Amino acid sequence: MDPLRDPAEMDRRDPLTRFRDRFELPEGLIYLGGHSLGPLPRTTRDRAEGLIGREWGTDLVVAWNRSDWLELPERIGARIAPLVGAGADEVIAADSVSLNLFKLLGALMLRARGRRVVLADEGNFPTDLYMAQGLVRLLEESGATLQLTAPEDFESALDSDVAVATVSHVDFRTGRRRDPRALTAAARASGVPLVWDLSHSAGAVALRLKEAGVEYAVGCGYKYLNGGPGAPGFLYVAREFQDSLESPLTGWMGHAGPFDFDTSYRPAPGMRRFLTGTPPILSLAALEDGLRTFEGVNMAEFRGKSEALGDLFLRLAAERLAEFGVVPASPADAGERGAQVSLRHAEGYALIQALSARGVVGDFRGPDLMRFGLAPLYVRYADVWTAVEALRLILVNGEHREARFRRPKRVP
Amino acid sequence: MDPLRDPAEMDRRDPLTRFRDRFELPEGLIYLGGHSLGPLPRTTRDRAEGLIGREWGTDLVVAWNRSDWLELPERIGARIAPLVGAGADEVIAADSVSLNLFKLLGALMLRARGRRVVLADEGNFPTDLYMAQGLVRLLEESGATLQLTAPEDFESALDSDVAVATVSHVDFRTGRRRDPRALTAAARASGVPLVWDLSHSAGAVALRLKEAGVEYAVGCGYKYLNGGPGAPGFLYVAREFQDSLESPLTGWMGHAGPFDFDTSYRPAPGMRRFLTGTPPILSLAALEDGLRTFEGVNMAEFRGKSEALGDLFLRLAAERLAEFGVVPASPADAGERGAQVSLRHAEGYALIQALSARGVVGDFRGPDLMRFGLAPLYVRYADVWTAVEALRLILVNGEHREARFRRPKRVP
Numbered sequence: 001m002d003p004l005r006d007p008a009e010m011d012r013r014d015p016l017t018r019f020r021d022r023f024e025l026p027e028g029l030i031y032l033g034g035h036s037l038g039p040l041p042r043t044t045r046d047r048a049e050g051l052i053g054r055e056w057g058t059d060l061v062v063a064w065n066r067s068d069w070l071e072l073p074e075r076i077g078a079r080i081a082p083l084v085g086a087g088a089d090e091v092i093a094a095d096s097v098s099l100n101l102f103k104l105l106g107a108l109m110l111r112a113r114g115r116r117v118v119l120a121d122e123g124n125f126p127t128d129l130y131m132a133q134g135l136v137r138l139l140e141e142s143g144a145t146l147q148l149t150a151p152e153d154f155e156s157a158l159d160s161d162v163a164v165a166t167v168s169h170v171d172f173r174t175g176r177r178r179d180p181r182a183l184t185a186a187a188r189a190s191g192v193p194l195v196w197d198l199s200h201s202a203g204a205v206a207l208r209l210k211e212a213g214v215e216y217a218v219g220c221g222y223k224y225l226n227g228g229p230g231a232p233g234f235l236y237v238a239r240e241f242q243d244s245l246e247s248p249l250t251g252w253m254g255h256a257g258p259f260d261f262d263t264s265y266r267p268a269p270g271m272r273r274f275l276t277g278t279p280p281i282l283s284l285a286a287l288e289d290g291l292r293t294f295e296g297v298n299m300a301e302f303r304g305k306s307e308a309l310g311d312l313f314l315r316l317a318a319e320r321l322a323e324f325g326v327v328p329a330s331p332a333d334a335g336e337r338g339a340q341v342s343l344r345h346a347e348g349y350a351l352i353q354a355l356s357a358r359g360v361v362g363d364f365r366g367p368d369l370m371r372f373g374l375a376p377l378y379v380r381y382a383d384v385w386t387a388v389e390a391l392r393l394i395l396v397n398g399e400h401r402e403a404r405f406r407r408p409k410r411v412p
Numbered sequence: 413m414d415p416l417r418d419p420a421e422m423d424r425r426d427p428l429t430r431f432r433d434r435f436e437l438p439e440g441l442i443y444l445g446g447h448s449l450g451p452l453p454r455t456t457r458d459r460a461e462g463l464i465g466r467e468w469g470t471d472l473v474v475a476w477n478r479s480d481w482l483e484l485p486e487r488i489g490a491r492i493a494p495l496v497g498a499g500a501d502e503v504i505a506a507d508s509v510s511l512n513l514f515k516l517l518g519a520l521m522l523r524a525r526g527r528r529v530v531l532a533d534e535g536n537f538p539t540d541l542y543m544a545q546g547l548v549r550l551l552e553e554s555g556a557t558l559q560l561t562a563p564e565d566f567e568s569a570l571d572s573d574v575a576v577a578t579v580s581h582v583d584f585r586t587g588r589r590r591d592p593r594a595l596t597a598a599a600r601a602s603g604v605p606l607v608w609d610l611s612h613s614a615g616a617v618a619l620r621l622k623e624a625g626v627e628y629a630v631g632c633g634y635k636y637l638n639g640g641p642g643a644p645g646f647l648y649v650a651r652e653f654q655d656s657l658e659s660p661l662t663g664w665m666g667h668a669g670p671f672d673f674d675t676s677y678r679p680a681p682g683m684r685r686f687l688t689g690t691p692p693i694l695s696l697a698a699l700e701d702g703l704r705t706f707e708g709v710n711m712a713e714f715r716g717k718s719e720a721l722g723d724l725f726l727r728l729a730a731e732r733l734a735e736f737g738v739v740p741a742s743p744a745d746a747g748e749r750g751a752q753v754s755l756r757h758a759e760g761y762a763l764i765q766a767l768s769a770r771g772v773v774g775d776f777r778g779p780d781l782m783r784f785g786l787a788p789l790y791v792r793y794a795d796v797w798t799a800v801e802a803l804r805l806i807l808v809n810g811e812h813r814e815a816r817f818r819r820p821k822r823v824p
Contacts, residue, residue: 024465024469026469026470026472029472031472033472033473036473037468037472037473037476039469039472040464040465040468040469044464045461045464045465045469048460048461048464048694049457049460049461052452052456052457052460052640052698053436053452053457055641056449056452056640056641057436057438057451057452057457058438060438060441060443060445060449060451060773061445061448061449061773061775062768062773063449063641064449064641069641069642095507095511095689096663096688096689096690096691097689097690098661098663098664098688098689099507099511099661099663099688099689102661106550110549110550122675125664126664126667126673126674126675127663127664127665127689129675129676129677130662130663130664130666130667130677131661131662131663133662133676133677134659134660134661134662134677135550135660137522137658137660138518138522138547138550138551138660139550139553140554141551141553141554142552142553142554148675222690228464228468228693228694229467229468229475229476229481229690229692229693229694230481230690230691230692230693230694230696231692232692233689246549247546248546248547248549248550249510249511249514249543249546250542250543250545250546251508251510251511251539251542251543252510252537252538252539252542253539255538255542261538261777261778262538263534263538263541263560264541264545265541265542265545265546276508276510276511276543277507277508277509277510277511277539277645278508278509278510278634278641278642279508279642280641280642280643280644280692280694280695281640281641281642281695282460282640282641282642282692282694282695282698283692283693283694283695284642286464286694356474361472361473361474363473365673366673
């Protein structure tokens, strides 16, 4: 059977179909925005109501113990672990991607001997570069510098001056995916600890961090993990490196005995040392519920659907959109791609607006990128088909040239 | 009228009585735990339901614009401003107290010339000391060191070696309050920028930061601001210093053009430069609702009640508890006190447990401190009377010696 011909049949055969019911998706909407903000899981409202009304409202301060709020960061970590191929004690939820990256880069710089270069890939999401800039400024007197390279030059820049390097697993613009095993091995051969940013891959493609030898990573809670707007991020550190690593953001929640009220910091054993201040419990609880949408998922089926959705999207786009000047920006080979497919078109901004008016949500990144997140838990083959067909109809009819779809001066 | 004789009459005359209805307080409970976790405001459930169901669930990624999520940090700052005596554009909500302190100490260290000492008061909440330790470690090569002093030696330690200093406005153990005007002036005379931690005073006592000449401060959202468990904290920077200060935690939300996706960081003008990664929207929204409980409060009445509640508590304790060995740990003079009253007793842990069994919530901090938060918006004079009387009855009857109130090995 060719899915180009019968996507509905593909959906009927899809073993992940039942997971879609775990989300409250607006009727009739095709949501391909999970690379930016995951949709609302069906259990999150009740969880928030219980947390606010019963735990906070009734138990008040006692809830910290009675509802195990202090354990949320680890409980969430244990739920992320199987999605990224890590041990339950190797992942913890905390703060944001930005701050978590600062902790790991900072800890690794503090431990580095002689080497003073922080190496980053310009394909990283910009906040990663900004955090590295801030860190290097603090470490200026020790000779620290930041070196940015084009994505294609990153591997060859891993030399003996580099103290620590950071790279995104999936490029937020093109959806291009790097090979964690090969790049980690290359970094290790140059003596460079490498910190992966999994923001655009965790929960979207099957990851095998341990198996690939990945040592350090950070990731995002509000995209494919469905944790809600601004949900806390996470950190991964391979077990054998945890206790030798000291975060420079030493808050009381990362102390070995936070309620001893010592005047001196002593890092907690394991991943808790990467916690900082008191965490936002409402947002953490929503993230825990976001992760419950993955309960019982078979990761092989997950990987299969993730690849198949992208393949279908790109094949349909080649067949139906190429004639209008729509060009793929993502790799054709599923093995080199995340769960996001990007297309280029000079009128991309207006096209995304016109798509939205037709009930298909993607997003736009300048100058000409249209991005579509194909999250395997709730995106159907038929959705991909409908989205591409909607784009074709818009181009045929010139709908995107309507004044209401014109780009305003400043798009936030 | 002597409130010792007729607290109910005091409550009838209290102009802040109506504010108590803004909270969902469990029937019959006397909640003196606001110094640890503020109670649930009546509007927060609906706000959370609307944010989760409508904004996130229905609008999805579009809600970032449609619901002005990006403006939440500033909107919340503008609500905190009148409570601390600051301009609306001098306060912003972000991250946690710990991280906000790191930003200010870091920014001030980066700007300091020659001086390399970070001075902190041992009376600070420990996480403040830990964050300073982490910062100093990053700045080690530049000669940075951390100097801790006893609270009473803090002012005399403000010398020409000190690059930046930090102190708590209200001591979390004793409730003792420092004078922001005098201490800021003393620090300025020694050329030392001073960062205040307002965690135990913002929303509990009337503050006049501008008038007192305070330049830098951080504070907590989940105590007296009623923002919910782990609510984000806030920063205050006097207008004239904002644009010369560069945070070392340079996340994309603090960038002048976060959606320009530049590879280089440029700080946003004003307070936005102190934002880091994507903020936790659920927790921020709850904080905004927590602050709505202060709408229309008269700060002179607020200050008056804050002082009167503490005076009443300490007078009753002196009259009724002294004979049982209960000793005040807080200053008798309301002008030297926050809204928290602490008492010492060797069996303090068991007493707090026995009080809780009688429906009065305070908390315990080792070795012998019983803490009671007297938040003017929802604590009644009659509550203070009942709390002290309950403590007296417990001591008379020896209730606290029951096995169930014994201290476990480890108290979180």
